[in-house]
Amino acid sequence: MPLPDPLTRGELWLLQQSAKWEARSFVADRLTWKRAARLHDVCRAVVFACRAVVEEIGVLEExxxxxxxxxxxxxxxxxxxxxxxxxxxxEIGREHPRYVAQAETALAANFALRTEKALLEELYEKGVVSDKVLAGLEREIAGKLHRVRHLKPAESASETPPEADEGKRSSGAEGETLSDLGRLGEEGPGVDAAPEDPDEE
Incomplete structure (x- = not known):
């Protein structure tokens, strides 16, 4: 049975297996926030992939x-x-409610930023904004997106692993946390995926 492009049967299988593997880790370790971040991303991907397949099945049926x-x-x-x-x-939401709330807020903000960029490009095509204005605003939006991709989830002291504390001591955007979303509110931060591990480059 054909699957919607670019989704392939193999890719969906890998997503499903990854989610199941992480689920076994959940039972053993009660999910550190790093595993929560990985599993949260994988599960969201599985949900959207399955919905895309079901939609394509409906088209094939019709x-x-x-x-x-x-x-x-x-x-x-x-x-x-x-x-x-x-x-x-x-289950992740019950175990790490703060992380999930912050991640979802950041994802929504990311969508808003990208929508803003698309509208800006449309205005440029209509001649409403100049090349110089477009370039400046696009650089500003790109900077905001880059900044928030490096935000790390802020957990309570009892939930934050030692390696996360080390991450907080780093300087610049790399050491910020998703709790900075409030401070960055007007800038409209967003992320493409779950925050990076503090001990991974």
């Missing part, structure tokens, strides 16, 4: 490429995978 029975069976399979990923996301 076109007659799949029988109703086959389509329903396939949809059920991916609905189950999606529900499992959602369940794991909820």
């Amino acid at each position: 076109s007659g490429a799949l029988t109703t029975g086959t389509a329903e069976h396939a949809k059920q399979r991916y609905h189950e995978e999606e529900q499992e990923a959602v369940r794991q996301l909820e």
Whole structure:
């Protein structure tokens, strides 16, 4: 059964296996915030991938490429995978509520920044803004996006591992945390994915 481009069956399988592997780590270690960040990202990817596949299955069913029975069976399979990923996301939320709230806020802000960039480019195409203004604003937006990609989740003292404390001692954007979102509010920060590990380059 064909899958929507660029998603491949192998990529979806890898996402699913990664989520299941991280879920086993959850039981053993009760999720450090680093594992929470990884698993949160993987589970979100699985949810969106499954929804994309289900949508494509519906298109194939409508076109007659799949029988109703086959389509329903396939949809059920991916609905189950999606529900499992959602369940794991909820479990992360219970274990690390602060991290999840901050990550979701940053993701939403990232979307807003990228929307702002797209609108700016549209204004440029219509001749409303000049080349110089466009270049300056694009540099500003790019700087904000880069800055927030390096934000790290702020956890309570009991939740923050030693390596996270070391990360906080570093200078510049690398040492900031997602709690800076409030301070950066007007700048509209955002992230593409979960924050990087403090001990990973």
